[in-house]
Amino acid sequence: MTLLEVAGVSKSFPGVRALDDVSFTLRPGEVHALVGENGAGKSTLIKVLTGVYQPDAGSLRYQGRPVTFAAPMDAQRAGISTIYQEVNLIPLMSVAQNLFLGREPHNALGLIDRGRMEREARGILADYGVTTDVRRRLGTLALGAQQMVALARAVMIDAKVVIMDEPTSSLEPREVQTLFSVIRRLHGQGIGIVYVSHRMDELYEICDSVTILRDGGLVHTGKLADLERIELVSMMLGREMSQTRREGFTAFAGDHETDVGARPVLKVTGLTSRNRLHDISFDVRPGEVVGLGGLLGAGRSETIKAIGGAYPIDSGTVEVDGAELKRPTTVQAVAAGIAVQPEDRKAEGIVAGLSVRDNIALAVLPRLSRLGIVSDVKIDRIVERYMTRLRIKASGPDQLVGDLSGGNQQKVLLARLLATDPKILLLDEPTRGIDVGAKAEVQSLIDELAGEGLGVVLVSSDAEELVEGSDRVVVLRDGVVVGHLTGDQVTTEDLMAGIAAAAPSEEQP
Numbered sequence: 001m002t003l004l005e006v007a008g009v010s011k012s013f014p015g016v017r018a019l020d021d022v023s024f025t026l027r028p029g030e031v032h033a034l035v036g037e038n039g040a041g042k043s044t045l046i047k048v049l050t051g052v053y054q055p056d057a058g059s060l061r062y063q064g065r066p067v068t069f070a071a072p073m074d075a076q077r078a079g080i081s082t083i084y085q086e087v088n089l090i091p092l093m094s095v096a097q098n099l100f101l102g103r104e105p106h107n108a109l110g111l112i113d114r115g116r117m118e119r120e121a122r123g124i125l126a127d128y129g130v131t132t133d134v135r136r137r138l139g140t141l142a143l144g145a146q147q148m149v150a151l152a153r154a155v156m157i158d159a160k161v162v163i164m165d166e167p168t169s170s171l172e173p174r175e176v177q178t179l180f181s182v183i184r185r186l187h188g189q190g191i192g193i194v195y196v197s198h199r200m201d202e203l204y205e206i207c208d209s210v211t212i213l214r215d216g217g218l219v220h221t222g223k224l225a226d227l228e229r230i231e232l233v234s235m236m237l238g239r240e241m242s243q244t245r246r247e248g249f250t251a252f253a254g255d256h257e258t259d260v261g262a263r264p265v266l267k268v269t270g271l272t273s274r275n276r277l278h279d280i281s282f283d284v285r286p287g288e289v290v291g292l293g294g295l296l297g298a299g300r301s302e303t304i305k306a307i308g309g310a311y312p313i314d315s316g317t318v319e320v321d322g323a324e325l326k327r328p329t330t331v332q333a334v335a336a337g338i339a340v341q342p343e344d345r346k347a348e349g350i351v352a353g354l355s356v357r358d359n360i361a362l363a364v365l366p367r368l369s370r371l372g373i374v375s376d377v378k379i380d381r382i383v384e385r386y387m388t389r390l391r392i393k394a395s396g397p398d399q400l401v402g403d404l405s406g407g408n409q410q411k412v413l414l415a416r417l418l419a420t421d422p423k424i425l426l427l428d429e430p431t432r433g434i435d436v437g438a439k440a441e442v443q444s445l446i447d448e449l450a451g452e453g454l455g456v457v458l459v460s461s462d463a464e465e466l467v468e469g470s471d472r473v474v475v476l477r478d479g480v481v482v483g484h485l486t487g488d489q490v491t492t493e494d495l496m497a498g499i500a501a502a503a504p505s506e507e508q509p
Contacts, residue, residue, distance in 0.1 A: 001027065001028065001064070002025050002026065002027055002061070002064070003026050003027055003028045003030075003062070003063060003160060003161060003192040004024075004025070004026040004049070004060075004061070004062055004063075004080075004161055004192060005023075005024070005025050005026075005060070005061040005062075006022060006023055006024040006025070006045070006048070006049070006058065006059075006060055007023050007058055007059050007060075007061070008021050008022070008023055008057065008058040008059070009021070009022050009023070009024075009045070009048055009055045009057065009058030009059070009060070010022070010055060010056050010057040010058055011044055011048060011053055011055050011056050012056055017216050018041055018044040018216050019041045019044050019045060019048070019055070019216050020041075020215075020216045020217045021057075021058070021217070021218070022041065022045060022058075022213065022216070022217065022218045023058075023218060023221075024045065024211050024218075024221065025221070026161065026192040026194060027192060028160075028190040028191075028192055029187050029188070029189075029190045029191065029192065030187075030192050030193070030208050030209060031183060031187055031193045031195055031206055031207045031208050031209075032192070032193065032194050032195065032207065032208065032209045032210070032211065033195050033196075033197065033203045033207040033209065033210040033211070033224060034046075034194055034195065034196045034210075034211050034213070035196070035197070035198070035203070035210060035211070035212055035213070035232070035236060036212060036213035036214055036219075036236060037214070037236055037237065037295065037296050037461050038296050038461055039215065039216075040213040040214050040215065040216070040236075041213045041215075041216040041217075042196055042213055043165075044216075045213070046082065046163055046165065046194070046196070048060070049069075049075070049080065049163065049194075050069065050072050050075045050076075050080060050082050050163070051069030051070060051071050051072045051073075051074050051075040052072055054068070054070075062078060062080070062161075063160070076157060078160075079157070079158055079159050079160035079161060080159065080160070080161045080163070081154035081155070081157055081159040081161070081162050081163065082154070082162075082163040082165065083147070083150050083151055083154050083162065083163065083164050083165065083167055084150075084165050088150070089101075089138055089146065089149065089150055089153070090138065091137065091138050091139025092137055092138075092139060093137065093138060094134065094135050094136060094137060094138065095121060095125070095130075095132060095133075095134040095135070095136055095137075095138050095141065095149055096114075096117050096118045096121035096134040096135065097117075098138050098149060098153065099121045099124065099125070099134070099149060099152060099153050099156070100117050100120075100121065101153075103156075103157075104117055105117050105120070118134050118135060121134040122134050124152050124156065125148070125149065125152055127152075127182070128148040128149075128151060128152050128178065128182060129148065129174075129175065129178035130145050130148045130149065130152075132145060143171075144171040144172055144175040145175075147167060147171060147175075148175065148178070148179070151164075151167070151179070151182065155182075155186065155191075159191060160191060160192065161191070161192045161193075161194065162186065162191060162192075162193050162194070163193075163194040163196070164193060164194065164195050164196065164197075165196045166196055166197055166198075166297070167179060167195075167197070168197065168199065168202060169276075169297075171275075172275055176202075180205065180206055183195075183206055184206075195207055197297070198295045198296050198297030198298070199297065199478050200229055200232065200233075200295075200477070200500070201478065203224065203232075204224065204229070207224050208223065208224060209221070209222065209223055209224055210222065210223075210224040210227060210232070212232070212235045212236060214235070214236065214238055215238075219235045219236075220235050228500075229500040229501075230496060230497065230500040232500070233295070233496045233499050233500040234496055236295065237463050237496065262285045262286060263285075263321070263322060264283035264284060264285050264319070264455075265284055265285060265286050265320065265321055265423050265424055265455035266283060266284040266307070266318070266319070266320055266338075266423075266424045266455050266457070267283040267284075267317075267318075267319040268280060268281055268282055268283065268303075268307060268316070268317075268318055268319075269281050269316055269317050269318075269319070270315060270316035270317065271303065271306055271307075271313060271315075271316035271317075271318070272313070272314050272315045272316050273302065273306050273311060273312055273313050273314050274311075274312060274314065275479075276299055276302050276479050277299050277302055277303060277306060277479045278479050278480045279316070279480070279481070280299070280303055280306075280316070280476075280479075280480075280481055281316075281481065282474045282481065282484075284424060284455040284456070284457060285455060286453045286454070286455055287450050287451065287452075287453050287454070287455070288450065288455055288456070288471050288472070289446065289447075289450050289456040289457075289458055289469055289470050289471050290455075290456070290457050290458070290470060290471065290472050290473070290474060291457075291458045291459070291460070291466045291467070291469065291470030291472070291473040291474070292304070292457060292458070292459045292473075292474055292476060293463070293466055293473045293474065293475045293476065293485075293495050293498065293499065294475060294476035294477055294499055295477070295499055296461065297478075298476040298477050298478065298479070298499075299476045299478070299479035299480075300428070300459045300476055301343050301428055301459065302479070303476070304340060304426045304428050304457065304459060305340070305342075306318075307328070307333070307338065307340075307426060307457075308328075308330060308333045308338055308340035308426055309328040309329045309330040309331070309332060309333035309334075309338075310330055310340070312327075313326075313327045313328075318333075320336040320337050320338060320423060320424060321337070321423060323336060334363070334420060336423075337420075337421070337422050337423030337424060338422060338423070338424050338426065339417035339418075339420055339422035339424070339425050339426065340417075340426045340428070341413055341414065341417060341425070341426065341427045341428060341430055342428055343428040343429045343432070343459070345409060345410060345413055346409075349409075349413045350401045350402075350409050350412060350413055351401065352400065352401055352402030353400065353402060354400070354401060355397060355398045355399060355400055355401065356383070356387065356392065356394050356396075356397050356398070356399055356400075356401055356404070356412055357379065357380075357383045357397035357398060359401050359412050359413075359416060360382065360383050360386055360387075360412060360415045360416050360419060361379045361382065361383060361416075361419070362416060363416050363417070363419060363420050364382065364419045364420060380397075382419050383397050383415075384397070386415035386418060386419060387415065389415075390411045390414060390415050390418075390445060391411070391441065392404075392408050392411045392412060392415065393405070393408050394408065405438065406438065407438020407439070407441065407442065408438070410430060410431070410438070410442055411438075411441075411442070411445075414430075414442070414445065418449075422454065423454065423455065424454065424455040424456070424457070425446075425449065425454055425455070425456045425457070426457045427446065427456060427457065427458050427459065428459045429459055429460060429461065430442055430446065430458070430460075431443065431460065431462075431465065432461070443465070443468075443469060446458070446469060447469070458470055463492045463495050463496065464492055466495065467490055467491060467492050467495060470490060471490075472484065472485060472486050472490065473485040473490055473495060475495065475498035475499060477498075477499060477501075482498055482499075482501060483498040483501070485498065
């Protein structure tokens with residue numbers, strides 16, 4: 001018997017086919033992993049399941065009957081609950097109020113029975129390891145406790161299906177085990193769980209089945225136990241693994257060799273942050289491109305943000321040319337010579353409503369001003385220099401950046417970074433969302449900049465691009481460095497082997 005079934009669903013948006021003939025089946029009491037890299041279609045599929053989107057083609061069946069959910073509330077009333085990575089409750093209301101929001105108990109006079117609500121909330125949350133005062137505002141709790149409240153609320157609605165989107169991203173190890181205990185209890189009650197995560201250790205511990213999506217299409221579905229880790233990674237990334245590598249991947253590990261003759265331009269030691277990064281250490285030498293490899297959620301972007309001062313550091317140090325930055329702010333990082341190109345250029349990088357000139361000049365305005373007056377001549381000189389050097393195609397410096405192609409927007413962002421005269425470039429997905437020709441140009445620019453002596457840290461979800469563009473690769477998994485690739489090891493096969501390697505506690509003696 002199937003609890004929830006998706007048959008041949010497709011969904012398109014302007015210029016993008018987000019889902020292409022995807023089928024998915026969830027059975028009662030099954031914990032079903034839904035995995036895939038960025039852009040694979042996971043979020044779109046979840047939104048189809050919960051009534052946020054209507055499919056262009058295909059159908060849904062729930063408890064054996066064809067269904068159409070016109071809105072998320074329809075899916076929720078039917079018994080399909082979703083717990084998102086970001087807690088979507090009301091922080092200014094109490095824990096008990098959030099738990100019972102919309103279904104508060106009432107007394108004989110029709111008024112909310114606050115005492116009963118708080119007593120029941122305490123009993124319910126105790127099962128989830130939350131022992132806080134339920135009268136406290138939700139926003140005063142740690143993120144892990146808030147996530148548990150969201151989980152308890154989702155199950156309280158008489159859910160038959162619970163969709164968990166990266167549920168452990170904000171949890172401490174103790175809370176993760178509490179969550180797994182809850183999942184096992186739900187499993188025993190016949191509740192179906194769709195579990196979205198990039199943490200393979202978690203998947204293999206808690207999930208029965210797996211569905212793999214890539215570029216909006218279905219790659220594989222079946223029992224997770226029948227799929228080796230290396231096969232799972234290969235299917236997610238779209239790369240084949242040879243039999244020799246498949247049999248020997250657990251041996252992957254090792255310290256990288258470095259040129260002791262050159263002092264590192266960047267040295268990261270013991271970087272730890274918010275249960276997302278754990279003792280990250282690596283270095284970059286002048287003229288070297290060091291790749292950060294790993295699946296989405298491995299901690300690559302967090303590492304770059306922490307080095308650049310945009311993500312808090314609990315412990316560890318960052319050194320630039322031998323000068324130590326214990327807990328750098330973004331201002332200190334820029335002053336030290338660190339330049340960061342964020343993953344989402346539209347949300348965190350370019351200012352679409354400003355001109356090419358203004359976008360390039362943004363980062364250097366303080367340096368070009370005197371007594372509060374900015375020199376237009378100096379700005380024009382810098383803008384002309386980098387528009388020429390990076391071959392930015394625009395009608396002129398006054399054209400709006402939002403009107404440029406994706407590749408040229410990326411070049412404008414690179415121009416802004418270079419205008420600060422950095423010593424180290426931290427590039428997060430520098431070729432995402434741009435066409436093949438522009439991609440080759442950006443890759444060539446990165447090579448040129450490294451050739452001029454800049455140190456570069458490169459993040460890319462494209463395994464082939466990362467391998468071809470890097471001198472060394474630091475492999476991350478779940479916020480931990482699990483290995484280094486140097487020399488002949490810098491191959492897509494060794495990269496996938498490193499990503500797939502079992503945690504030390506799971507390795508065979």
